[in-house]
Amino acid sequence: MTDIAEEIAPDFSFIATPHLAREALYQRYREHIRSNLVLSRALVSFQANKVEPVYNWFKYREGFSQALVSYLINNLMPSPGILLDPFSGSGSALFTGRQLGWQSQGIELLPVGAFVTETRRVAEAIDPLVFQTAVIDILQCADFAPYYADEYMLQHIPITAGAFPPDEEQQLIGYVAYCNKQVQQTDIRQLLLFAAMCVLEDISYTRKDGQYLRWDARSGRSQGKKSFYKGRIVPFREAITAKLHQMVGDLGAVPRQQQLFTEVPPSQYHEIQLQQGSCLELLPLLPGESIDLVVTSPPYANRYDYTRTYALELVFLGCTGQDVKCLRQSLLSCTVENKSKRDRLEQMYTHLHRQPDFMRIDTIFQNQQALQEVLAILDQYRVAGKLNNDGIVRLVHNYFYEMTCVVFELARLLKPGGIVALVNDNVRYIGEEIPVDIILSDIAATCGLTTRHIWTLERGKGNSSQQMGQHGRYELRKCIYVWEKTNG
Ligand SMILES: C[S@@+](CC[C@H](N)C(=O)[O-])C[C@H]1O[C@@H](n2cnc3c(N)ncnc32)[C@H](O)[C@@H]1O
Structure with missing residues (x-):
C-alpha cells in the first residue's frame, strides 16, 4: 500500500533543499554583481540600432547596438588592438570596433549573419x-x-x-x-x-x-x-x-554619419576578417595570446532556435533541409534538439594533438559544483516526469559543456591583460534558476580569467506568464560579464 502511494505521489521535498552550491557560488561573486546604470536593455539590444543607418536594413533581432559596443570598448580598452567576436551574428562588434581603430575578427555559423556582414562590407565600398x-x-x-x-x-x-x-x-x-x-x-x-x-x-x-x-x-x-x-x-x-x-x-x-561616429578615418579602417563556421571548431585553430579584446554574446540557454527563427532567410540563401538540420546541430547547444558534441570535440582535440586540453575542459566542466547541482536537480525532475521536455537536461548539460570549451579557448587566445566582455541572460527551468553568469565566471576563473565585473542591466527578465503562475515572479539577471587575463 505504502509503495503504491509513493509511486502515485512522489516525494519532491528532496528537490527543494539543495541550493547550497549555487548559494556558495553567489556569495563568492556577489561583490562583483553590480547594476550598471548606463547599460539599459535598450542600449544592449538591437532596438538602439533603429536609428542607425545600414545596421537597421536587416532586423537581426539578437544583434547588439553600436552604442553598447562603443561603450564597452571605450571603457574597457580604449587603445585599439585585435578584437574577436566568436558569435559575431550581424557583425555589430566587428564594424564598431573597426570604426574605433581595431582589427576585427569574427566567427559566425549561420549564413544569415555572414551574409549580413558581407553585405555591410559591400555597402561601405559601393558608389x-x-x-x-x-x-x-x-x-x-x-x-x-x-x-x-x-x-x-x-x-x-x-x-x-x-x-x-x-x-x-x-x-x-x-x-x-x-x-x-x-x-x-x-x-x-x-x-x-x-x-x-x-x-x-x-x-x-x-x-x-x-x-x-x-x-x-x-x-x-x-x-x-x-x-x-x-x-x-x-x-x-x-x-x-x-x-x-x-x-x-x-x-x-x-x-555624414561616419564623420559623426568615427574616431578613425575610413581610409585607415582595417579589413574585417570573418570566418563562417562553428567557433567550437575554429577557435582551437587560432594562435594563442593573439587577441586583446573579446566582445561577444553567445546564444542564451533558453531554447531559442536560430534555424527556425531565420528559416525563411536560410531557404532564401539556398540552404536545403539537410543543411538546416546540420546547422541546428552545429549551433552552440541551446535547444532541446541538440545532441552532444563531446565525441566530435574529443576527436578534434586529439587530431590537433591537444588531448590534455580536452581532458582539462572535461574536468573543469565536471568540477563546477553549482552546475552539477542544477543538472542533478533537473535530472530528478526529468525522472519524475516533471519536465515539459526531457531534452531540457541535455540542453543545459551541452550548453555549459560547449561554453566551457569556448571559455577555455578564449582564455588561451587572450594576450596577458586581455579582456572578455560577454553578454548573456540567466535562465530558469521549472522554477530552478540557472545562474549562468556566476557559473560561467567561475569556469572562466578556472581557465585563468579573473572576473572584474558582472554588470547587471537595469531590468532583468521576469518569468514567462506560464511560470509566474507556478513559481511567482522574480527577476533573472541579464548581465555583461567582464573577465580579465591578469598579467603573468
Ligand atoms: C546572440 S547572437 C550574437 C549577435 C551579435 N552580437 C550581433 O550583433 O549580431 C549569437 C550568434 O551566435 C551564432 N552561433 C551560434 N552557435 C554558433 C557557433 N557554434 N559558432 C559560431 N556562431 C554561432 C548565432 O548564429 C548567432 O548569430
Missing part, C-alpha cells in the same frame, strides 16, 4: 550613385513575374512551405532571377539580393516570435488555440521598393 542608378533601373520593372525562372525557385523545407502568398513568391523569384541575369556588377547584385532577404518576413504569413515562426491564420496552416493575424501582408513590389529607397537614402547619408 552610392551607381547603386541609386541600379535601383532606378530595377524599379522600372513593374512586374517581376515574367522574369520568373525555375532555377531560382525556393527549395522550401517543411517549416517554410506555404510561407508566402503564391503570387508574391512568384514576384520574389522573378526579382531574384532579374538580379542574377540582368545585373552584371556583383556588388550591386549582392545589395539588391540582400534587399529581398530583408523583406521576406514582411511579405510572408509568418512573424518571428520567440522560439518559432508564428503563422498568420490566412496561411491555412493549422493554428494553435488562438488564431493569429499579423496585420497587413505587404506585397513584394511595395516592400522591395521601400527597402531599396531606404538603402539608397542611407548610403547617400553614410559619409
Whole structure:
C-alpha cells in the first residue's frame, strides 16, 4: 500500500533543499554583481540600432547596438588592438570596433549573419550613385513575374512551405532571377539580393516570435488555440521598393554619419576578417595570446532556435533541409534538439594533438559544483516526469559543456591583460534558476580569467506568464560579464 502511494505521489521535498552550491557560488561573486546604470536593455539590444543607418536594413533581432559596443570598448580598452567576436551574428562588434581603430575578427555559423556582414562590407565600398542608378533601373520593372525562372525557385523545407502568398513568391523569384541575369556588377547584385532577404518576413504569413515562426491564420496552416493575424501582408513590389529607397537614402547619408561616429578615418579602417563556421571548431585553430579584446554574446540557454527563427532567410540563401538540420546541430547547444558534441570535440582535440586540453575542459566542466547541482536537480525532475521536455537536461548539460570549451579557448587566445566582455541572460527551468553568469565566471576563473565585473542591466527578465503562475515572479539577471587575463 505504502509503495503504491509513493509511486502515485512522489516525494519532491528532496528537490527543494539543495541550493547550497549555487548559494556558495553567489556569495563568492556577489561583490562583483553590480547594476550598471548606463547599460539599459535598450542600449544592449538591437532596438538602439533603429536609428542607425545600414545596421537597421536587416532586423537581426539578437544583434547588439553600436552604442553598447562603443561603450564597452571605450571603457574597457580604449587603445585599439585585435578584437574577436566568436558569435559575431550581424557583425555589430566587428564594424564598431573597426570604426574605433581595431582589427576585427569574427566567427559566425549561420549564413544569415555572414551574409549580413558581407553585405555591410559591400555597402561601405559601393558608389552610392551607381547603386541609386541600379535601383532606378530595377524599379522600372513593374512586374517581376515574367522574369520568373525555375532555377531560382525556393527549395522550401517543411517549416517554410506555404510561407508566402503564391503570387508574391512568384514576384520574389522573378526579382531574384532579374538580379542574377540582368545585373552584371556583383556588388550591386549582392545589395539588391540582400534587399529581398530583408523583406521576406514582411511579405510572408509568418512573424518571428520567440522560439518559432508564428503563422498568420490566412496561411491555412493549422493554428494553435488562438488564431493569429499579423496585420497587413505587404506585397513584394511595395516592400522591395521601400527597402531599396531606404538603402539608397542611407548610403547617400553614410559619409555624414561616419564623420559623426568615427574616431578613425575610413581610409585607415582595417579589413574585417570573418570566418563562417562553428567557433567550437575554429577557435582551437587560432594562435594563442593573439587577441586583446573579446566582445561577444553567445546564444542564451533558453531554447531559442536560430534555424527556425531565420528559416525563411536560410531557404532564401539556398540552404536545403539537410543543411538546416546540420546547422541546428552545429549551433552552440541551446535547444532541446541538440545532441552532444563531446565525441566530435574529443576527436578534434586529439587530431590537433591537444588531448590534455580536452581532458582539462572535461574536468573543469565536471568540477563546477553549482552546475552539477542544477543538472542533478533537473535530472530528478526529468525522472519524475516533471519536465515539459526531457531534452531540457541535455540542453543545459551541452550548453555549459560547449561554453566551457569556448571559455577555455578564449582564455588561451587572450594576450596577458586581455579582456572578455560577454553578454548573456540567466535562465530558469521549472522554477530552478540557472545562474549562468556566476557559473560561467567561475569556469572562466578556472581557465585563468579573473572576473572584474558582472554588470547587471537595469531590468532583468521576469518569468514567462506560464511560470509566474507556478513559481511567482522574480527577476533573472541579464548581465555583461567582464573577465580579465591578469598579467603573468
Ligand atoms: C546572440 S547572437 C550574437 C549577435 C551579435 N552580437 C550581433 O550583433 O549580431 C549569437 C550568434 O551566435 C551564432 N552561433 C551560434 N552557435 C554558433 C557557433 N557554434 N559558432 C559560431 N556562431 C554561432 C548565432 O548564429 C548567432 O548569430
